[in-house]
Amino acid sequence: MTTPTHQHSTILEVAREAGASKTSVSRFFSGERERLSPNLQTSIAAAAQRLDYHPNRMASGLKGGRSRIIGMLVADIRNPFSVAVMHGVEQACRERGLSLMVCNTDNNSALEREHLALLTSYRVEGLVMNAVGSLDRELQALVEQGTPLVLLERELSQVEAEVVGLDNARALDLALDHLQGRGYGELLYLSEPPGLASPRQARLTRFQQGVAARAMAGEVHCQPLDETDSLNRAIGNFLARPGTLPKALLCANGNATLAATRALHALDARLGETGLLGIDELDWCELVGPGITTLAQPTEAIGRAAVECLMRRRDIGNYTMPARRVHFQANLIPRGSTCR
Template sequence: MNPMPPATPRRATITDVAREAGTGKTSISRYLNGEMSALSPELRARIEAAIERLDYQPNQMARGLKRGRNRLIGMLLADLTNPYTVEVLQGAEAACHALGLMPLICHAANEVEMERRYLQLLTTYRVEGVIVNALGVREETLRPVGGGGIPAVLVDRSVEGLVADMVGLDNRAAAELGTRHLLDNGFDEIWFVVQPFEQVSSRRLREAAFREVMSARGEWSASAVGGRGEGGWGASGVSGVSGVSGVSRAGANGRVRGHTLVLDLADSAAVARGLAELDRAIDAAGDASNASTNAPANAARIALFAANAPVALCLALHLKARYGAAWQSRVALLSIDDPDWAELTGVTTIRQPTYEIGYRAVEFLHERIEGVQTSARDCLLPGELIVRASTLR
């Protein structure tokens, strides 16, 4: 017969501490809440000794609920595999530590249904506020927090119909900065590569800014070049989520051509179609240059502008596999986000102030928790262009 496992020792309660210290539970509660002026030095010493002898650990959740404060905040994150999210989280955790808050982190793994379920869960935990960096959360899903008395701060993305503070990159300015850099460096063709952006405001802003810069410099038209676009502008051809829409400046006369490629990283077949479209464009540019008797072999210059680091990594891995280690002699790459591998490969990036974004988001939330009643605030922080060999002349 197997012996019975030893019983788990019973945890000491506030009643045990009061009995050990020879006082009442009210005095113990005052000690735990820091109300030392209500206790004599001798009584404080007895309570401290009793807590140490019994190894008493107060139930912070129960104490917080009793006072209506538990210092818990929820953090709903779309994708913890994205370096951007990890870096934002580092700033948020530092701010939580400084402000005495405890983050409850929920990873939705880019699943809209998981986002909805986590938001419901956070309300049952009575969190004091929520920071949201999510993929497809809609206004009705956030209503229990944003409109239900629980403050919410959005990171990087706005939600239509929800009035809340938002902290993130100045997406328009960042996309404009990158597009102008590529134009100024004489590229003949620029492809903006972005994940599906119908539900994600930051992606929409970046793609729209790309088109607007091209248009402002006389380089945009609504002609489609194949594939399926998003956002209600030129589209035709390939079925599926991945697609291409064109923004061009009459490629026949050698002027700059621009395109948007929608690349759904969650759909391998769609990714394959989109990358094949890029391959055809890169190969065609190389063939045209080599056929010219008046231009060097690298005269036709193509640049890819990745909307974020996951897209940039997908492109870089594919291009290296197809064209070898010297792939950047055929095509340049610029990315919003500055992952560590970008420096190793000489890829130009627009670095986001990720740590500051996370820190500011928690500061904004803390102010709302403490009762700040200002109108909703947008804190848009600038990106920094890090020019590397990939996009230089």
């Protein structure tokens, strides 16, 4: 007996089912939905669902000269910030009929170069990138060939590309003002090594400038966060050092906040008596002790803005236009960890 083969629905069958023209269905799946009435969009979507129709993105891309794929290079897919921004990027892509292809570079510049070549081979229509290494030459060549590029947070000095991310200077000012207003006068800043990551560099620089301008005492510990003994020792020494002013920890990102929370727990330090403030709002921050004060980044808006910038540059077609810096403001969420 011959096993029947599964027949894929065609665009013509969807058109008949929806009572629409083949052109309208094609527009619906090619990113031109705004040209159709809301009722027609609903009819086509329902018909496609009933027929289990899925457009062949690769074939349509080869035919029309566009792949309908957006590429995204993520430095560390385990980072909560990266995951949250990726969700915003994916939402914006889906609304435009685009597919998102994500590659995790694992903070490895060699792997980043490999993934960039892979995405280029798929003829992506744009690239959202959280850069790790120095791929200035390759990325600038990509831009000059007409592929829009948006950098998330981390800037590259030799690449003409839009940068979307947090206003780091304003965020650090907000954190320092809050800690000083709550009576903390001695601060320990915790971060991974800045390296080539421009946000880490910007936050560290603003911290050093900020404590000096406010006549606060500031120390810095920039080491890999998985070196637990070193981190615990640094925090323990900071808390044990004689002083008359209340002490607080300021964490440069969500990973640093988690590491600091574990260290304070191991040292049996009371949150609030020892202040704790972290950049990045994480789900567990409101559940630990009296709650951890955070600076929340508008990750959904950042991801959506990255796609909007890509589409703007693609549609205008002028890739030599000056690149913009799109900065978002952090939102302070005060909790018990900064209540003495």
